[in-house]
Amino acid sequence: MFGQSRSQRLRGALAGTLGVGLVVGLGACGGSGDSDDDSTAKQSIDCSAFSSYGDLKGKKVTVFASIVTPEDKAYTDSYKPFEDCTGVDIVYQGDKSFETQVLVQAKAGNPPDIAIVPQPGLLKQLVATGKAVEAPAEVAANVDKFWGKDWKGYATVDGKFYAAPSGASVKSLVWYSPSEFKDKGYQVPTTLDQLKELSDKIAADGGRKPWCAGIASGEATGWPITDWMEDFMLRLSGPETYDKWVNHQIPFNGPESTAALDAVGAYLKNDKYVNGGLGEVKSIATTTFQDAGLPIVNEHTCSLHRQASFYAANFPPEVKVAEDGDVFAFYLPGKDAASKPVLGGGEFNLAFADRPEVKAFQTYLSTDTWANNKAKVSKGWVSANKGIDPNNLSNPIDKLAATILKDPKTVFRFDGSDQMPAAIGSNAFWKQSTNWITGQDTKTTVDNIENAWPK
């Protein structure tokens, strides 16, 4: 090919002009993607509570969380009063793979302004990236005022306080059928021994097995057993030992762990107790955690199912979840009636920027005003914020959870596997629990987890 014909050159020039023209054109229309839909009239919101935040018109705060449709709407709705009164624009983004994404974003240097972090372990990882910023003094003051000291501790890394708690869930619950209890004269147990007696009684009455359980959850298969074990660790060895265990100040294969897991085994690996209508012990491994409690209301093949407050959403809509309804939950009792350890979970608002509008929004999220606003627009949401008015909670199970959280006798402890290093909390603990339920003995199980602990 020597030289080019006239038409070829013309075509080339044309292509070039087209290209350059397009690039310039694109540059001109860039940045017009963000549409504002603040058209909702400023309803009768009392803005006086927001005056301290100042005028934040034209400012923007990004929020990143694991909560997606439909639950995310309650979050964005609860931000509305703040947006309307201060003029700030809150951009909420939910992603199911939040846990991995937020780490990638933080490491790459483009984190969101605020991340709603559901685990203290992840919070520590995020702080370790060096991109998170300490909570402002106002937030710390609010947390001192509205939350217990333990909650503040979960968001404190190396003596520095980072994030105010947001939502909370109670995991120490046992689902049961109030009508069945009434018909057969069963009593809600108030000690661990009574729980055992009740299980024996249901098993002896025949017709059904007392418990049903399921731990299948994709790659997270096994997590419900970690909750069981934490609950028993908390009850048999007490909160102080529990904290040491979670922080690996005592080994995972020590006598306390073995006792706790064996105590769980007395229920879950007991052929007389499980797995109501779902098969033998091993069927726990392949029953999804969502399906596991349904036999209580559907086939009536079991009576008890230990699962957190959020399990309420798994029952079909026609099932009434209430103390006088088809299904409800009681507090998984402590060793005796006087002690009240509660295992739970929660989320934290971690900030990666300290611009005034981010600080202001963070402060708003740590107030009782926000907690009550959020409670009003949510279905199935509780906070450990002491300022929350139980009348704002929409359903009986949330009220129960709030009552448990507020009880002065309650000793709250955060889900241990959420605080352990990821190699344990979201890998070895799940995996070994799954192996345990399919036949591995307790000693091998705790030994394997101990060996997997990052050195």
Added chain:
Amino acid sequence: MLTAETNTAKIGLMLAAILLFAAVVGVILFVATLFRGRRADRWVAYAYLTPTLLMLLVGLVYPGLRTIYQSFFNAAGNAFIGLDNYKVIFTDADQLTVLRNTVFWVVVTPFVATAVGLLYAILVDKTKFESAAKALVFLPMAISFVGASIIWKFVYEYRPDQPNVKQIGLLNQILVWLGGTPQQWLVDSPLNTFLLIVIMIWIQAGFAMTVLSAAIKAIPDDIIEAARLDGVTPWGMFRFVTLPAIRPAVIVVLTTIGIGTLKVFDIVRTATGGQFDTSVVANEFYSQSFRSDNQGLGAALAVLLFLLVIPIVAYNIRQLRHSEAL
């Protein structure tokens, strides 16, 4: 960060991306026309290749080197630990299970899938219903690995052996009809790994069948007729005529399925999530990197996978060239 919230914004963003692509191509074409003279065609070739090379460098070579570098570091990626991650892969009990499963996958899948495909291709060759029969086996190729795994999860589904409880899994229902008791198929290792391999074979047999069938049809008729005149048995025909003639195609099929099998991730993740001792290298690499937060070990697993795939890829390309040269 580019985020589009409304659908119009999303479509706008897509159109902008397409236009940007067109613009880049336009600029390259324009630049290419600027060269003239004796060496012009060479420069034109460079102009066309540069963007591809750049993207390969940024998107493949750099991350590849970075992964190799990372594999010598600890979980957090901040301390050099030499070959320790590789030592873990070859000594830790869990990791050895992962390697064992990968060996099962790589040894069983390509050979069985190719054998099934070959047998099927020979059986339906020149029969009346050939195209329909071929379409039937080829259909699973159209299903994604995730979709296929979900289908097979239902096949293996377990319901207890109790009155009023009906099996919903095909395999257990057949077992019950035959008088057996239902099994939890995906729980017992190493049987569960082989049941997962069945899914892969189900998908890949169609691919093997199509390629091999085409190769069989390309065998010159005179060779076959000559063999028939010599009174060859059907087995002899297969062993001494068909197989040698389609050997390059068989090797290409074997290696292609082999590469796909080494990288298998979707099936394991969807069907068991790597639980019950079913994890393989690609799945373990993901869970170590993203779930377990052990980037060093994750990177080492990725490098191992890379090292295992390379010889097969090289052999595959050589065979491909070889068969094209024929």
